[in-house]
Amino acid sequence: MTTFKPMPEFALGPDIPESGFVVTDLGEGAYGVTQGMINTMFLETKKGVVLVDTPPVLGDVLLAAIESVTSKPLTHLIYSHSHADHTGAAHLLNRDGLQIIAHELTGQFIKEAHNDNRRPLPNVTFSGPHKELDIDGTRFVLDYTGDWHQAGNLFIHVPERKLLTAIDSFSVKNPPFFRLVFSAHVPAYFEAMNQMLEYDFETIVTGHMALYGTPEDVATNRDYINDLRKSAGEALGTVDLKEVATAAKVPADNKQAELKVWMDAVVARAAELMPSWDKRLGGTDVFLADNLNTVAWSLFLD
Numbered sequence: 001m002t003t004f005k006p007m008p009e010f011a012l013g014p015d016i017p018e019s020g021f022v023v024t025d026l027g028e029g030a031y032g033v034t035q036g037m038i039n040t041m042f043l044e045t046k047k048g049v050v051l052v053d054t055p056p057v058l059g060d061v062l063l064a065a066i067e068s069v070t071s072k073p074l075t076h077l078i079y080s081h082s083h084a085d086h087t088g089a090a091h092l093l094n095r096d097g098l099q100i101i102a103h104e105l106t107g108q109f110i111k112e113a114h115n116d117n118r119r120p121l122p123n124v125t126f127s128g129p130h131k132e133l134d135i136d137g138t139r140f141v142l143d144y145t146g147d148w149h150q151a152g153n154l155f156i157h158v159p160e161r162k163l164l165t166a167i168d169s170f171s172v173k174n175p176p177f178f179r180l181v182f183s184a185h186v187p188a189y190f191e192a193m194n195q196m197l198e199y200d201f202e203t204i205v206t207g208h209m210a211l212y213g214t215p216e217d218v219a220t221n222r223d224y225i226n227d228l229r230k231s232a233g234e235a236l237g238t239v240d241l242k243e244v245a246t247a248a249k250v251p252a253d254n255k256q257a258e259l260k261v262w263m264d265a266v267v268a269r270a271a272e273l274m275p276s277w278d279k280r281l282g283g284t285d286v287f288l289a290d291n292l293n294t295v296a297w298s299l300f301l302d
């Protein structure tokens with residue numbers, strides 16, 4: 001069995017009770033909800049509840065989670081992006097009069113997934129980089145600043161409550177999941193950290209694990225990925241393809257194998273160059289090679 005470093009206490013969220021979920025008061029009528037692996041948020045307005053996303057792992061308990069803190073009806077659902085792990089339980093909601101809001105590109109992705117009836121199409125979409133909505137007295141700012149995760153992905157800012165939601169941007173107190181959280185465009189991912197820090201917020205909801213973050217956590221992730229980039233860049237500059245291929249006895253006619261052993265060697269060298277992050281992040285060993293591979297290819301190609 002593969003062994004991993006033990007998870008430090010600071011990187012763990014609350015224990016999940018038998019109900020299967022934990023609701024966290026994020027202040028001013030905003031709440032986070034998680035089952036440990038995936039999280040999202042909902043917010044009370046004057047008349048109802050606005051929910052961001054419908055993760056299938058929370059599908060059965062989402063309404064119970066909302067009802068545990070308010071009796072107001074669910075009036076609005078915002079899709080942060082189209083990925084099914086965050087939106088695939090929308091079919092479980094009562095959609096009479098429910099407004100489903102998303103970027104136009106998110107609507108297009110859902111349309112393309114035509115075998116999936118779990119994700120009803122949004123009925124309110126916008127194109128372009130910016131949309132402001134007044135939802136029953138609460139101002140929501142929806143920004144599409146680049147495809148840092150997936151085309152159409154949103155920053156959802158609620159300025160009066162100092163709350164930012166950026167689903168699949170990073171994991172609080174943990175390194176990013178596989179390949180920088182499956183980023184569609186790595187340079188945009190790096191830029192997204194700076195963009196997030198321009199918002200006025202105290203709490204950020206990022207979509208995975210059981211913890212919610214602060215601007216400091218965004219800065220931590222930015223510093224961490226900058227270290228990935230620095231290490232990968234140095235490794236790319238020092239690990240020679242021909243040398244590695246010769247040492248590994250790759251047959252001269254197998255160019256694919258040459259490339260593979262070279263990048264594996266780049267990643268291994270970059271991992272050695274990485275400073276220790278164990279005091280600031282938990283599980284630094286788990287996705288290190290995946291993230292270094294992604295950053296190294298991006299440095300090489302982008």
Ligand SMILES: [Zn+2]
Nearest residue numbers: 081083149168
């Ligand atoms: Zn996603």
